[in-house]
Amino acid sequence: MEDHGPETYGELNADVYDEWHTHDPTEAVDFLADLIADGPPGPVLELAVGTGRVTLPLAARGVDLHGIDASEAMVARMRAKPGGEEIPVTIGDMADVAPDSGDRFAMVFVVFSTFFFLMTQEEQVRCFANAAERLVPGGRFVLECPMPDVARYGRNQAVEALQVGLGHVRLIAVRHDPVEQRFEGQHVLISAEGFRLAPAFMRYAWPSELDLMARLAGLERRDRWGGWRREPFRAEGMYVTVYEKPAPPPPS
Template sequence: MDAFGPETYGALNADIYDDWHAALDPTEAVRALAELIEEGPAGPVLELAVGTGRVTLPLAATGVDLCGIDASEAMVERLRAKPGGDRIPVTIGDMADVAPDTDASFAMVFVVFSTFFFLADQDEQVRCFANVARRLLPGGRFVLECPMPDVGRYDRDQRVEAHQVGLGHVRLTAVRHDPVAQRFEGQHVLIAEGGIRLAPAFLRYAWPSELDLMARLAGLRRVHRWGGWRREPFRAEGSYVTVYEKPAD
């Protein structure tokens, strides 16, 4: 994984990303984000790691003034090939930089699924929080959807899991866990009649309390933590949603 960079995941996964993540229905995320945007100050909205636009496109269709940043040109090409995708302004760059080609301020910045953890180490994650805070309007919000780290799943800090088993194919994940660095290094493995396809993924996870500290260092305060996009109670399991806010005064 030494050569794994911000653009690597998209470069190697863009053509199969939507198919492999079809079960991640963005409907609830889009609805909840639209509600949060209505509650906050007026202004443009930025998605970090916009990817193939699975959230950005339906959210933009509601009338939100939305732009994005992503490290992968291959992922953004997929976005732009979809209806309405060519109308979403997207910067190619590191999401920790937030918006390197503009001085714009945002009413909201958000990042969904587990993508924030694609930032390779704690320093990059702290830098992302600081840059988001700098770009937010007073009263603006930083919204993150993150998976709760489930380190108990790993036997001797490794795990192999079967996701699909068919007559002509098997899709697995093979993951190693580094508890010191808080890292998961893994491969999606598709074994089919035509051969073997590998799609690597690298995550540096953070605990909710660690994210809260990053926010405090950046001058943001936590206003919500839910167990999902329906504002369920947070129970430290599965994926959860956190809303941080830049003080208005």
């Protein structure tokens, strides 16, 4: 992972990100909008806004949305879309950077597993602390997470075909490090024009580990669902966790 940083994934994948990730974000937008309406007033901060796949439809519903992203290339893709120029975005590492506005937020959220692009436990702990510091009392920190499925990786490695067409094939090759809890992967696109590599490295965490990070940051778990439709959590696939910053106790 030489020269790998928080901006690496976005800088190397921005031009194909929307093409390769086509799932509909409507359920995520609906969930977040409902939670915002049910929470304290104030602006909302998205960590890793990327190309704006959730950012823009949520802002279109009238949410005062701010963003952070490490990749200027990804943010440029969002800026090129209708409404993208209106979203204030700070470029930097979501584990540490403060939004340029200096605001406190009613909600901080991160979707599509992007939290796990923070490659060490220390960075993930710092991100929880950073999010908690930006929240108003009663504010929520929302994460969409993949349940680790280490059984997929026989001998701690796997190759999977993601797309197969008449003129192309897209594969993903992954190596699993069970000690550091990391997946180091490459998307490989092979076509008549040649091939390209798009690296994707992640450090996974178990739900109980995330809950501990939240406690260290002064947050309490409010809900854990099996998806954006509030399905029961069954420890498989993608799931959603909502943490809340408790209000300070009244003066004695």
